[in-house]
Amino acid sequence: MTDDPRDLLRSYLRQRAELGEAELVLDRLSAAELQALLAEQKTAPAPRLVPPSDARREPAADPRRESAPDPRRESSPNPRRESGPPAEGPEKVEVHVRGGAPVPGTVPHPPSPRAPAAYVSAEEISSLPILADVREIALGCPRCGLARTRTHVVFGEGRENADVMVVGEAPGQDEDRSGRPFVGRAGRLLDLVLMSAGFPREDVYICNVLKCRPPQNRNPQPDEVSACSPYLLKQIELVQPRVILAFGTFAAQTLLGTDVSIGKLRGRTHQYQGVPLVPTYHPAACLRHPAWVRSVWEDVQRARDVLDAS
Template sequence: MNDPRDLLRAYLRQRQELGEEELVLDRLSPSELHALLSNTPAPLAAAAAPAIDRSRPADRAPAAPPMDRVSEHAPAVERASAGLERVDAAPPPPFPGEPETHVRAGAPVPGTTDAPPSPRAPAAYVSAEEISSLPVLAQVREIALGCPRCGLANTRKHVVFGEGRETADVMVVGEAPGQEEDRSGRPFVGRAGKLLDLLLLSSGFSRDDVYICNVLKCRPPQNRNPQPDEVDACSPYLLRQVELVQPRVILAFGAFAAQTLLGTDITIGKLRGKTHKYRGVPLVPTYHPAACLRHPAWVRSVWEDLQRARDVLDAA
């Protein structure tokens, strides 16, 4: 009878020649294998080696040993292959000199293309002196569109700077943008704006021939009354608009616009009907078109005030 040790050695030699680096013996326990190999070796009998199983590719994972053949003292990896123990390999350490990167949950992975763009830097604060030195309306407008001078910069949708003919004889000044104006970025575009257009036309003023703006360039939340600090922050823009347009008459629509420009708290009912002055420019105060929508009888008074502005122009 052939020596089992010779058969084992021949088998192992053939598996090594086939390129296998690992071998699982499913008929011998570790203790039995140790006892077999510890005996004095006998002469090698290659011809008696067991036949090679050609039905299983050499690169296929070997079958796990039967559970009853695995000793409780076997190494952890060997016992895990029999399903007795789970081995969790530790993750490899980072490369030398390469710090670990910790990414916040939900944040894009560094180096990927789906990372959001960097937030736009806030606009720089421009002083009233700098605004007053700007030579053209386009530059004043550019500064105003990114204005951070008051808290309304945090709630507005659009800055409503103003529009119209830059050499107009008539400048229309309102209080502040409303919801429609904040959405579109244009002054007097809602129902009140349509009524304003009709009132101007009735007095011979086309919207295309006048310059329209507001005391405030940003909408106060919920259309509340402008606050003193907001008026102070926005006044350099209005002043520069008046200086650059150089109108021959100013139409102040609404109590707030008239009181702000004239620096008074007199009611609009007492201010209207007269011609005042704003920095040397004739100013005619009248009711706001939005107030006329609530009080249609005031339309007649606005028309009369517009006629007064027409007389000022004709006299000049």
């Protein structure tokens, strides 16, 4: 293993690319510093650097560490640590440096397994036996136009046999960057409200109606909800929660098959195919209307009571 930061950075970039990452953020060095780090030979081009408006953070090699390379590296059996490109040929990966200027180049890696796949019907999705299979299909889903604008599919996460299932509306900017649901400001508020009722995040299953972010966080469109609903319905079927918390208008209306407003739906317990469902305001709406936090807290406590009584 080598301690040379240039080799560590090249190895890290290749490994992330092999895992399907389309972009990375290195915010502890400038574009010029990174270009200098990666410059080894004229035949080894550097990654292309794209300055995003607000890119997410990824760990990066520290450019300030300098030490002699370990000679054992030359005989390392790990092919990912070799400096040469794979036989398949190079593909581009975007490395974002906060505040840096673009520098042309490529990092070789195999084709991403997360590329849009063939269309899978709702019937095929409903026949999948485990969440891992549903997730695999969803990660390459081309079922609606959001496949062309997303950064990551936000499938869902949590205990696969959770008693409590949280259903939101759609990923936001932070979720689109990370591939995880409820990780921004609204997510932090959600975590606090859930914890207040004795539902730590690690004990619940969290997902959204839409698995891809609508541009500019606009409301989900009917065709997008229709295209994405088979994933949500299968998640509920496989997790088999004892209570569902539906956060936001589209989550509640989609699961209850109604166009009644969330203000009229909340405050009582409904049923989704025999599973108690408690609708409430979305945490993002509470950030705009802080007075609603009390109502959300009451609704989550209602879910607690339902679970304790079952």
